[in-house]
Amino acid sequence: MAGLNIGLTVPVWLAEDDLGCIICQGLLAWPVTLPCGHSFCRNCLKGLWGAQRLWSCPTCREGAAQQLDLRKNTLLQDLADKYSRAAVASKSITGVGHELAELVEQLVDIVRRLQSQRHLPESGPDNKMNTLGMAFSDGMDLSSASPKQGTSNTPQGKIRDILHDLEEIQEKLRENFTEKEPLEEKRQVKLSKAPSSSSCPLLDQSQPAPKRVSCFAQWAISLSFDLRSLSCSLEVSEDYRTVTVSHFPQHYTWSHERFTTCQVLCSQAFSSGQKYWEVDTQNCSHWAVGVASWGMSRDQILGRTRDSWCIEWKGTSQLSAWHMVKETVLGSEKPRVVGIWLDLEQEKLAFYSVANQKKLLFECPVFGSSPLHPAFWLYGLHPGNSLTIRPVKV
Structure with missing residues (x-):
């Protein structure tokens, strides 16, 4: 898991605010950059200028004598597109990791139940628990787990070794995905800020308006x-x-x-x-x-x-x-x-x-x-x- 590479990882120094439009508060779409250096969505800027009949920058208020020819900033558009794709891909990978962690947890529970058996009878067609235990010991590839000394050849010893390996895999999954979840949630909240025609998302759920x-x-x-x-x-x-x-x-x-x-x-x-x-x-x-x-x-x-x-x-x-x-x-x-x-x-x-x-x-x-x-x-x-x-x- 340490070598996981999703290909579209969002750089740690890049935040959605770096590629955001202060007018619509979403990711830049068809971005244009004014002479002062500030960038906005073209449609947002044209709508604001049309309403106010002014041609000034909404951020620094540097103005122009007439409406400017707004050309797409292709570099910013490319960055915004890559950021959006990376954020979605990162969330997908995180979702797969959680599903895998749940599966390993189920396997750990199964092996622990096997381990709790005081007496393991010989393998037979009607003994499903023992058959599963032998399948673990004979056919499961646990090359990613750390080697152990003195592995036992008894059924109980093999189950104990399998449980040890599964717990190591479970810990690695937790390290790779559980700690990343708050960052992913924060990123998705930012991506969901853009207003729509049917509803308007809240700007800051952590500081709601007073209720009384x-x-x-x-x-x-x-x-x-x-x-x-x-x-x-x-x-x-x-x-x-x-x-x-x-x-x-x-x-x-x-x-x-x-x-x-x-x-x-x-x-x-x-x-x-x-x-x-x-x-x-x-x-x-x-x-x-x-x-x-x-x-x-x-x-x-x-x-x-x-x-x-x-x-x-x-x-x-x-x-x-x-x-x-x-x-x-x-x-x-x-x-x-x-x-x-x-x-x-x-x-x-x-x-x-x-x-x-x-x-x-x-x-x-x-x-x-x-x-x-x-x-x-x-x-x-x-x-x-x-x-x-x-x-x-x-």
């Missing part, structure tokens, strides 16, 4: 709506904590920062740390709540851009989540209060239904080079519909 409302108290923040972004179809309460669909269009001063649809952002922007806030949705039949960058296009809809994320109640008994411009249907129950947990240290966004017991609705990764603002959409133009940022209960 009281756990959020230390991260609760005070929010207020930003009038610069407020749609002319909406109006805000005097305390800037309730937004309502107006009965008639409001004559706000025109600004390129104002949404053309029934949307509004909060004044507060977050680029680090953990934040939590709650939104009362009981007085709104059609809504979406989430986060977005200030650069989100003012004629686009929350969740339909690569720099905005949300959950949405359609008013037709359907709750959905929008992440990476893709919809995930969550169920048919409307949450009366939505809790939003933004963990920028772990690049994670989670939505909860806040009631007597808090229920996780959806969790997904967030990323980007711009700070994120709490975002709201009241659609359907139903006058009087409102959303309220409510104080967090301790």
Whole structure:
């Protein structure tokens, strides 16, 4: 076992993070390298640039006057392909090793049962245990085991020698595969991070979001709506904590920062740390709540851009989540209060239904080079519909 060579071994100095895209958090696919030296998936970079209408590096923010011609970095693509194949092959070899170890363990148990026999009768057609013992002693090749002095020619002695050899093989299997298992599991967790259209894997299972409302108290923040972004179809309460669909269009001063649809952002922007806030949705039949960058296009809809994320109640008994411009249907129950947990240290966004017991609705990764603002959409133009940022209960 010491000479095992799987041919596609992953170098110890190479980790999946070395070949990862910070945008999708998966292995590089069709990698492109910017003049600053940072590399990303081409489609991820084009999607981010298209959403923000900027041509800067998401890592160092070095910009360009115009969109660059993105060419594949063939060396990085080759490394990413080899890493992926090696990781899969390594897991397959580990699986075979575990199966082999289980088989040897079974053999050890059989031989120990043979050894426990006080009297071994002579070999005969009806004596299966003795026949098996003789087969071990006569036909099994144990050349890999270490030689022993004074091997006995008696049946009991031969079984004792076989047991010794099997235990040595068992120990070598444990050394070669049991110690490698945690590394393989860690590598496979990394490979499974890439988001899909149907679900979104957790970014860090070792540090899950808090499970009770009281756990959020230390991260609760005070929010207020930003009038610069407020749609002319909406109006805000005097305390800037309730937004309502107006009965008639409001004559706000025109600004390129104002949404053309029934949307509004909060004044507060977050680029680090953990934040939590709650939104009362009981007085709104059609809504979406989430986060977005200030650069989100003012004629686009929350969740339909690569720099905005949300959950949405359609008013037709359907709750959905929008992440990476893709919809995930969550169920048919409307949450009366939505809790939003933004963990920028772990690049994670989670939505909860806040009631007597808090229920996780959806969790997904967030990323980007711009700070994120709490975002709201009241659609359907139903006058009087409102959303309220409510104080967090301790």
